[in-house]
Amino acid sequence: MAAAITHGNTQIIACDAMQVYRHMDIGTAKPTDNDRSRVAHHCLDLVEPTERFTVSEYQSYSRQAVRQVHASGARALVVAGTGLYLTALIDDLNFPGEWPDVRTELEREPSVEVLYSRLQELDPTAARRIEPSNRRRIERALEVCIGSGRPFSETGPGTGAYPDNGVVQVGILWNRETLAKRVEERVHRMMDNGFLNEVRELRATGSLSPTARQALGYKELSEHLDGKYSLAEAVNAMITHTRQFAVRQERWFRRDPRIRWIHVERDPVAEIGPILSEYLR
């Protein structure tokens, strides 16, 4: 927000797998109406929490948003968020398609070993890149091999390719101790702002999509409402899981050599501002 305001003529593209869901506001720390009236935001509130939404949809929504911003003569500032979604937006990630019937059949197979040896036959290259215990990725690779009749590994270079794309990428890094403290404070703030109530209302409107259901905090508080554990336990779990996620985000982005890192000590706005100005000149 501060960067967008300082620079002027800048619009924000949210790159966040959970902020795309309407009514999930407090727990996703979604920009408020006030924020949005000060700086135009895109890619927020795209679907109902009960609807299925994937990277692929995000790719088309976000690319269109960027085109729109550029067409209006403004600068697009993408704020991430979700590593895979950012890759889908700024790099050439092409999704090979979906074959639900094949998927269903694969899900029926009880043994990962069987699935893995099948992948070794159909696509040895993909098999080498995927760990034999990672059922999720094995299933998807097989789905594509069987469905398309072509090896999954021929889809493209994947998320590990970092071509020049003209995007200026800036990463914000906190030391772990401060990060942990900020996560904890943020979780408590969300609770004070009525997070539990938001989850209650969400549950009342219907069953959430598989993705929305797993959102940090929503999951833990929902389990608390099911009586699985106390509120204090749910909040503690939320803190731990959020901290782990923040570190996982850091690890995802750390690999990208195109990112310029800013180590923040205390005041993000004051410390990031000047450096950003230099990069965005």
Add this chain to the structure above:
RNA sequence: GGUCGGGUAGCUCAGUAGGCAGAGCAUGCGCCUGAAAAGCGCAGGGUCACCGGAUCGACGCCGGUCCCGACCA
């Protein structure tokens, strides 16, 4: 004061007819093409409460001390 149970990794706990210890979680690191706030892998970490004894050898056996819990008085 007595009896019984317990004191093992940061946390919760396994364990060994005596041969220098393990799991889950946490932590660190890595992977990642349609669930990605998801999914998966690897690693570090312990004078086994303390002191003494018998034994080639003790976390394990014997004696004592200290702490925690339950019950009894």
